[in-house]
Amino acid sequence: MTSPKSPPPARLIVAITGATGVVYAVRLLEVLRATTEIETHLVISEAGLMSLNQEVGMKKKQLEAMADVVYNVRDIGAAIASGSFQTMGMIIAPCSMKTLASVALGLSENLISRAADVTLKERRRLVLMVRETPFNLAHLRNMTSVTEMGGIIFPPLPSFYQHPASIAEMVDHSVGRVLDLFAIPHQLTPEWLGLKAS
Template sequence: MSARMVVGITGATGAVYGVRLLARLRELGVETHLVVSRSGWLTLQQEMGLARSTVQALADVHYDINDVGAAIASGSFRHGGMVVAPCSMRTLAAVAHGFNDNLITRAADVTLKERRTLVLMARETPLTLAHLRNMTNATEMGARIMPPVPAFYALPSSIDEMVDHTVWRVLDQFGITAEGSYDRWSGTGKAAGTGRAPADD
C-alpha cells in the first residue's frame, strides 16, 4: 500500500474524526493530502475551535475545495486510498451519483474508478430512505460505508478512547496497523484487553 492517503473533511458533525485521523497518519509516517469543504471549516471551528492554519498544518499537502485541477483530482496521482471523515449526506449523495462538483467528490470518484479503497464515515441519524439508497449505491460502486459508531465492548473510559478506536478501525480498512494501537476483541466472553466477562443477559 502506498504510504500516501487522501483525507476529506465535510460539514457533518464529528470533525474530531478527521483531525484525529490526520494525527494518527502523521505518527505512522503516512503522507496526507487534505481537502476540507466550506461547511467542514465551520464545523471544525464550532466543534473544536480550530483555525484553518492549525488544521492545514496537520497535513503534508492541503487543497482548496474548488481546486478541481489539483493533483488528487487525477487518477494518475498514486495513493493508497481516501477517507471522508466525517462524510455529510450531501457528499454521500454526490459520490453515490457521480457528481464531481468539488474536489472532495472528484477525488472520491477518482478513488473509486481507480479501484482504490474509499471509506465514507457517514454521519447522520435518523436515516431517510434517500440516505440508505445512497449508501447502497456507493457500496455497489466499491465504497465502504463506515459510520463512526462507538464500540462499547472495548469498555472505553473516555470520548478520546472511543474516537481513537473508530479511527484505528478505519485504518484497518487500509491495512494500516500499529502494534498495541487499540484493544482488539480477544474472543467470546472477554472484553478486549481486560479479561473481564460481560454481564449476564
C-alpha cells in the first residue's frame, strides 16, 4: 500500500521578456523571496537579460539568486512545460508584444510561451504585464484573444490617487496589485478605503 503524496508547495512561475520594465519582476522576486510559503520558478529570455543589465544594472547570476528554481528559456522539456507540475499560475513581467503574440497564438516557441500555454490549458491564473505604447490593432487583438482564453492583461500603469513620491512606490503599487490577483499577502500598497470626506 502506497502512502499518500504530500501536497506540492505553492509554486509561482515568473517570466521576464525583453520589454521595458524588468524592475517589476525584480521587485516581485524580492517580495516573494521574503515569503517562505511561495516557491518561485524563474525563466528569462535573452532579450530580458539585455533589459536586466540596461535598466537595473543587474547580472544574470544576481537575478537567478533571487528565485528558488531557474530554467533555461530554451529548455522546452522543463518541469513547468507540463500541466502535471502543479503551480499557482504564472506572471510574465514585463511581457513583450512578441511574447503576447506567441501566447495568443499558442505557438509554444520557447519555455516562456510554452509555460504560459500550459497555465491557460490547466485553467490556472496567467497575468501578462504588457509593456508597449501606443498599441496597434495586432496588439489589441492578441490581448483580446488571451483574455478570452482566461488570461489577465495587466499593463503596469501608475496610479496617482495615493500620491506616490517615487518610482519605487509606483512599482510597488503595480506589483502589489498583481500579488492581489494571486491572493498573496503583502505590505506594498494600502487597501483603497474610499474617498475621504472633505
